[in-house]
Amino acid sequence: MFIPCDRGGGSAAPDFKGFTLLMPAVSVGNVGQLAIDLVISTLDMTKVGYFYTDCLVPMVGNNPYTTAEENSVELSINAEVYSLPSKKLVVLQIRSPFIKNKYRPFCETLLSWVKSSKCARVVLLSSSHAYQRDDEQLLGTPLRYLLTPDLEKAVGGRMKELNWKEMEKVAAYPGINDTDKVLHIPGGGITKLLFTESCSEGIQMAVLLKFCSEGDNIPDAFVLVNYLNEWLQLIKSEVSTSNNSTDLSSQWKIPSSWRLLFGNGLPPALF
């Protein structure tokens, strides 16, 4: 599945042992994917390979993180892997939806790649439909986290220190029986499947998600990536002198591919 980039000189495939794998779920508002774009663009990560898979709709374009003429002509496809060894971080970006009935094989292949590449843990960025929140979830923070039992032992305490809220379970049979609770992540794409599979296979996985709706999801992406940064500290938070708060939004670099998200310029003849 994973094909390393040929960096010339016969270099060996990259080693991800002990790394944190950061990846998005293709979910409502594409918030996870937008947040991953911000991480790759801000940390100026190097592409180290891609996934050769028949599970995602094919697409290709030029480098979405281009900053200058010289780096604008590298081709980019639907599932690519970037790495930053100094932070022991490897990032997978998924750029297109799943082909019908192919999301299960993709999850299986992905998790077996995680195990074979010996990544220490997986952090999945996702989102869920805001309109499906219950009364209590409507109040307070729209951000939630989930940890598999193996990761709970390692970092559960840190989540409590950060005062994060765990994703609530819902009744399996609402109105009939409120005791059986299940995990329900509407609009989360493969989030629930990946999480439950990781639990049963002993993979250390954290899910960070935000409740949101379809629309302009750029602000949601910023909120989610700042949430991630509270834990992983990927970029340093500078205290803003004007209002004495840590506002990181200006420190994330928006990639050039985010231009024209809502259409072209207007024809002058319209006015």
Add this chain to the structure above:
Amino acid sequence: MATFFGEVVVAPSRAGLDEEEEAREETPEDREIRREIEKKRYGQRGEIRKGEIQVLWSCAEESLVCSRFIVAIGRNAAAFLSSFILDSVCWEAIGVVKLWNEWCRTSSTTNVLPTDSFCLFYRLISDPTVLLCQCSCYVAEDQQFQWLEKVFGSMQKKGLQVTILSTCPVADYKTQESTLTLVSPFLKALKTKEFQEQVCCPLLEQPNIVRDLPAA
């Protein structure tokens, strides 16, 4: 989501994965529809199944040696090749792709009309390592990977250079100005870093992308 008239509708998510779809139980109607589709799929003997792709070569060689492969995807690109490149003197038809999906069905004949859906392969008589493919049919999402594997799997690649010709609507082109004022048609290109020759037109700028079979 509330529409302009105040009715509440479920908006399809950009995420593209409806998990409710997977969990929904089959109604008697669904079962009936599924049975009819299965009957159609496994219909007459020799008929191709929906979703399956067959590549049929009329030449004797087990695998074709190929140094140049030109693929025209879509009716406009296929018509371009028919009008300016293909002729019965220099090119011979050597194969077809048989497939069917909700949009089209191709046949195994090489004698086609421009309005038919077809996917044909030609070889240059003077240099049999130059192959050409005209694919005017729509290859569905779940067939694209199969098409690639079967077509490229039949070739012995000898310093292979692949050129893909296709068209997109101008309205899909993302640009700062309005597309109304753009002079069209215009050419844009994408190339791999291994392609060292001069490209005859500007490269496709961000944030434009290419989808479907040309992307695959």
